[in-house]
Amino acid sequence: MYPNETRIYHAILTGVGVLLIFMAISIITIIRYHRKKTAFERKRMKADINGLEKERKRIATDLHDDFGASLSAIKLRLQCLEPDNESNIVLAQQCQIYIDEAMNKLRHISFNIMPQILHRNGLTAALNELIDMLIPATGVKVNYSFEAEPNDIEKRVHIYRIVQEIMNNIIRHSKATIVILTIKRMKEKILLHIHDNGIGFDKKFLSKIKGEGLRNITARVELLNAKMYLETEMDKGVDYLIEIPEQ
Amino acid sequence: MNGYLINILLNHSIIVPAIIGVVRFKSVAHSYYPFIFLIWLGLINETLSLILIYTIRSNAVNSNIYVLIEYLIVLVQFYKWNSSFIRRYYFFACLGLLVWIADNVIINAINGNNSIFRIFYSFIIVFFSIDQINKLIIFERKSLIRNAIFLICGTFFIYYSCKAFVEVFNAFDLGLSNQFNRSVFMVLYFANVFSNIVYSIAILCIPTKQEFTMPY
Numbered sequence: 330m331y332p333n334e335t336r337i338y339h340a341i342l343t344g345v346g347v348l349l350i351f352m353a354i355s356i357i358t359i360i361r362y363h364r365k366k367t368a369f370e371r372k373r374m375k376a377d378i379n380g381l382e383k384e385r386k387r388i389a390t391d392l393h394d395d396f397g398a399s400l401s402a403i404k405l406r407l408q409c410l411e412p413d414n415e416s417n418i419v420l421a422q423q424c425q426i427y428i429d430e431a432m433n434k435l436r437h438i439s440f441n442i443m444p445q446i447l448h449r450n451g452l453t454a455a456l457n458e459l460i461d462m463l464i465p466a467t468g469v470k471v472n473y474s475f476e477a478e479p480n481d482i483e484k485r486v487h488i489y490r491i492v493q494e495i496m497n498n499i500i501r502h503s504k505a506t507i508v509i510l511t512i513k514r515m516k517e518k519i520l521l522h523i524h525d526n527g528i529g530f531d532k533k534f535l536s537k538i539k540g541e542g543l544r545n546i547t548a549r550v551e552l553l554n555a556k557m558y559l560e561t562e563m564d565k566g567v568d569y570l571i572e573i574p575e576q
Numbered sequence: 577m578n579g580y581l582i583n584i585l586l587n588h589s590i591i592v593p594a595i596i597g598v599v600r601f602k603s604v605a606h607s608y609y610p611f612i613f614l615i616w617l618g619l620i621n622e623t624l625s626l627i628l629i630y631t632i633r634s635n636a637v638n639s640n641i642y643v644l645i646e647y648l649i650v651l652v653q654f655y656k657w658n659s660s661f662i663r664r665y666y667f668f669a670c671l672g673l674l675v676w677i678a679d680n681v682i683i684n685a686i687n688g689n690n691s692i693f694r695i696f697y698s699f700i701i702v703f704f705s706i707d708q709i710n711k712l713i714i715f716e717r718k719s720l721i722r723n724a725i726f727l728i729c730g731t732f733f734i735y736y737s738c739k740a741f742v743e744v745f746n747a748f749d750l751g752l753s754n755q756f757n758r759s760v761f762m763v764l765y766f767a768n769v770f771s772n773i774v775y776s777i778a779i780l781c782i783p784t785k786q787e788f789t790m791p792y
Contacts, residue, residue, distance in 0.1 A: 330753055334755075342763070352733070352734055356730055359713060363716070367719070551717060
């Protein structure tokens with residue numbers, strides 16, 4: 330190389346070096362701020378969902394304890410009516426039937442908002458009850474087995490909500506007749522697997538889906554530090570697999 | 577060790593990601609296959625170039641064909657990552673083909689060291705990489721440092737920027753000595769080694785199945 334060329338070459342190397350340093354700094358700052366943004370979003374999401382669950386629990390308790398108790402009291406008072414008039418007895422019996430219906434609906438609503446059984450008896454019991462409620466109402470056949478139960482109550486609530494949301498999606502949109510639902514433990518992970526034989530959907534149009542269902546599911550999956558795999562094609566059903574770390 | 581041998585070794589550093597690609601091929605998500613094919617194709621081209629340099633003293637023809645295939649595979653890879661906007665990829669593929677024909681058939685001969693297409697495709701790949709990185713910054717919910725797409729696109733960004741820069745010296749006949757041109761190309765060789773190291777890490781980070789996420 331001629332001396333002049335050497336100087337140009339050194340200038341080029343310096344220029345390239347400076348540019349590479351700038352690129353490296355850009356990439357490092359991108360990673361740093363992305364990490365901060367993700368942590369912030371996660372914190373916000375956790376606060377939102379926990380707030381929502383707290384509020385649901387409060388409403389469910391109020392409905393069950395206050396409103397339910399009031400209805401029971403009315404029913405008892407009706408039973409105390411003197412049978413002096415035949416028409417009054419019929420009226421009282423009709424009222425009791427309406428009150429029973431109202432109490433059933435109340436139990437149903439309260440269960441949907443926050444199943445007390447989830448806190449009392451655990452996830453398996455709550456899911457059994459959820460399925461028992463869904464099967465007669467929809468005609469969908471659910472083959473299920475639950476072999477794992479997380480210890481953490483927050484985890485139980487998230488898993489329960491995920492299953493509830495997926496089952497709601499299946500009932501509302503999939504036209505499925507059979508659902509397979511399993512929860513099992515594998516290598517320090519809880520595997521939640523749900524498969525339906527419905528109409529499926531094209532993942533390309535996912536961004537156009539307006540419902541909040543899938544968004545809620547992914548938010549909870551994220552809070553569980555879990556991984557979710559969704560396989561679907563038109564007319565081939567939907568397969569959800571969620572890997573939840575136990576720790 | 578002479579300079580020529582160092583160049584051969586630096587260029588053959590692609591063997592590392594290629595081997596990792598072979599080992600992990602069956603377990604990685606299908607959407608990353610074009611990238612692994614690209615790595616294998618790169619290794620084949622490097623080996624072919626070495627053989628041709630020793631036999632017919634020129635690797636220009638295979639290199640000119642290789643850059644076109646490389647460009648098309650990278651476009652397929654970007655399409656696999658963003659399955660919408662297929663027309664955009666068709667447009668850039670056709671445009672690339674036209675530029676390649678202009679560069680290697682109309683303006684220059686295919687057996688020459690042609691740079692117009694190389695500069696063009698470097699710009700397009702850098703453009704798509706920046707777009708992909710920005711998309712990840714906005715939509716990705718997990719750490720970027722172990723994200724295979726981020727590692728690959730970040731490396732594309734650095735490597736093809738260097739490539740576009742270096743090819744400019746070749747595109748304009750500046751009347752500089754061969755030694756100067758070789759030294760300038762050394763920048764690309766080192767960028768190549770760096771890229772191959774990151775590609776190896778990226779292949780190790782490719783998920784076995786594509787995780788499902790929704791944008792915020």
